[in-house]
Amino acid sequence: MKPIQFELFEPADTKEKRSKLGHAHIAYQQASSILTDGKGALKSFDYTLNPYSGCSFACSYCYAAFFTRSEEEQNNWGYWVRVKENALQLLMKHRKAPMINKSIYMSSATDPYQPLERELELTRSLVQELVKYHQVRLVVQTRSPLVTRDIDLFKQFEAIQVNMSITTDSEEVRKTFEPVCSSINARLKAIREVQEAGINTCISLSPLLPVENATTFAQRLLETGAKKYYIQGFHFSKTKFVSGTREEALKLIQKTDWSDRKFNETLETLRAYLPNLKQLT
DSSP states (O other), X not given: OOOOOGGGGSOTTTSOOOOEETTEEEEEEOOSOSEEEOOGGGTTSSEEEOSEESOTTOOTTOGGGGGSSSHHHHHTTTSEXXXXXXXXXXXXXXXXXXXXXXXXXXXXXXXXTSTTHHHHOHHHHHHHHHHHHTOOEEEEEESOGGGGGGHHHXXXXXXEEEEXXXXXXXXXXXXXXXXXXXXXXXXXHHHHHHHHTTOEEEEEEOSOOOOSOHHHHHHHHHTTTOOEEEEXXXXXXXXXXXXXXXXXXXXXXXXXXXXXXXXXXXXXXXHHHOTTEEEOX
């Protein structure tokens, strides 16, 4: 087992902290808590866990942007990340009363495997703490192939599921709505690797963006071996956009004629192929 990297949380004067990664500015904070009671759409979970605030993936439709603390943060969504640098210490406080069989959703308002995680390994330290001292029921939500790095830890859980967001079969669409994210092929390969390691997987088609070929898309999804899928429609007229991509998105929606009719036709094709496809409202 890889040792927990306590050096991540050394005082600022003993470890130089990165202030920027790619387009995103990085800040560090002392969080007051690391676990939040599940509520709303996630009320079936005991807790949600977010190692970071903000997310450098900068998906143009991200709902999390509209739960930020200020209009400035919302307008600059995708260009800032705050590291909860005391997250591990906060989680360690729960050792006195282990959270045996509690359910945790990671994460509800950030991606725990966004680019900064590759070098910080903050999420990894939290997963290691959970499996060693708590044996919770964990759901990991991500769109990053980096999640495969932690397969060794995932395999130690008695109850775990890794969800991979794959919202389209088109690289043109992906580059318009999710320009900083990994390619579709990379995500398909990653979730297949997780599944082949004997870990429960689910593919999130939410929101479903324009699809070029529903039949081929369904076949590619099936090849991952994932056993669960959930899907949600994309309502352009009701969606707020961040990261300055609204005009490009509008042009693409018009080009692909991605209407409710087109979505429903795609949905029916996917249902014919995919087992356990659940539609979210």
